[in-house]
Amino acid sequence: MNPYENAVKQFEEVAKRLHIEEWIINQLKKPERELAVNFPLRLDDGDMINVSGYRVQHCSALGPTKGGIRYHPNVSLDEVRALSMWMTWKCSVCDLPYGGAKGGVCINPKKLSKTEIERLTREFTGMIADFIGPEKDIPAPDVYTNAQVMDWMQDEYSKIVGKDVKAIVTGKSIANGGIAGRETATGRGGFFVLQRFLERTGTKAERVAVQGFGNAGRNMAKFLTDAGFRIVAVSDSKGGCFKAEGLNIDELIAWKMQNGSVVGFDNAEKISNAELLELDVDVLVLAALENQIRKENADKIRAKVIVELANGPITKEADGILFERGIEVLPDIIANSGGVIVSYFEWLQNLSNTKWNAEKVESELKEKITSAFDKVFDLARLNGNSLRDAAYEVAIRRVVDSLRKKFKQS
Incomplete structure (x- = not known):
């Protein structure tokens, strides 16, 4: 397809349900x-x-x-x-x-x-x-x-x-005319969404694996480390590294810049991308390519929570399996929206001919993405749906309501 x-x-599928x-x-x-x-x-x-x-x-x-x-x-x-x-x-x-x-x-x-x-x-x-x-x-x-x-x-x-x-x-x-914080916006937004989910559910999380160490994955790993999480595994297109006691993210960033990959870092155990996905961790951050979790490996995933920092890293079939197994997926449609939210702030800054500082960008991003997540979370819990289904329902309903008002009264 x-x-x-x-x-x-x-x-x-969502339209039929609504x-x-x-x-x-x-x-x-x-x-x-x-x-x-x-x-x-x-x-x-x-x-x-x-x-x-x-x-x-x-x-x-x-x-x-x-x-x-x-x-x-x-x-x-x-x-x-x-x-x-x-x-x-x-x-x-x-x-x-x-x-x-x-x-x-x-x-x-x-x-x-x-x-x-x-x-x-x-x-x-x-x-x-x-x-x-x-x-x-x-x-x-x-x-x-x-x-x-x-x-x-x-x-x-x-x-x-x-x-x-x-x-x-x-x-x-x-x-x-760019805005402070745009480079880190996707990673920071994903961090805020995870943080809010853990607050709302009371889920305890410490051990994290990050697949993908480009801009978004690297920045989210940094924010997680600063907040006290332990990053035990990281991977890029060439492979990954694992260290049970936790990886030093600042040193890992420097290593990748020098060597072109995270592979071979600091006496860490070498692992494949496939092995990273199946690690026994609290949080799995998917920041690489699409279709990483499929029906073939969905039953081997051991993380409690998955954050979709990449677009479409979980197939539709795998999504259903993870939901049935009680593994929470924070969907890409909201988890990686930090970039477009901060783009909106840049647009506002340009239209009003003003300058936002980094502190304002961060606080406004946190408020905007947390508020959006709360609406999705509340609807998911109300209907017993996945967070993805709820996110699409919120999104599509808002667009549909606008079209109704413009072209035909509801």
Whole structure:
């Protein structure tokens, strides 16, 4: 099943449970607007290649659309459609005044020089400039795009419209209107969600395993360590390391920067990613790739709580098995929403021409994500559902209510 068909099926299951009208289901199954572009790109050696890209706006019922732009050779229209739909639900569950959007360029940025990536970014921005805007559709970084790419987008868009428009993208550098704490927002948000879950349930947790040691996993491991948790295992794409008495995260970060992997760290035992998933720990943080826990290994998971810091790390079949076994999953739709919440703060900062400090960003993020989690948790406990089912119900109901009010009285 391709990602778009999967996203539609996921939505239809919730819609059926909520008895949503057919016209709304049909509206939300398809994006409101799609733009496909094709343009030539000059390489440093003078050769020309042709590049395809997309920007999809799924739903603007709650406000302007919001979502990242990725540079990846496997980008497809269906992938971008699916990601835009998931962004609608993510923004909605967090009570942000946004709909979902996503963009992508089908190219391998690892084969491009920095100047070629800049030319690519400026060309793509020109192609989609009429489609985006600070109160229409606001891009952000995603796979293989970063603050530098956002700075180029912001600069090119500003040249096109003839004025400096900081709020056209989020995830910019601090010097160019970015916001303090954006780099750590996803990890910090996941930490706040876990912290709130443990408070609400009275669950005792100390031992943690973290799969994935990129930006999100690394930062969450740091926040957990600072809060007194013991990180006993960490892994990246090359393998993992285990130490029962706990890993020194600061030293591990330095080791990975020097050696390119966590493997071989500090006399720790070498383990595989598969072995890390099955460790006897209190909390398992999934911060790597999708489909890591499947029906084949779901019955071997021993963690009490799983935090989905990555997108879609648990398959639908595995989700049902974990729920039946009483293992709590803090779903990606809310657990990794720290990034888009802090992007919202950056957008507000730009629109009001003010500057937020790191303390304000952290306190506002904690309040926003904790409030969103409480609504999801209360509904899950009321209905006896999983936190994922409750999160999708909260998100979809909010969008549906808005559509009803706009187009037909409920």
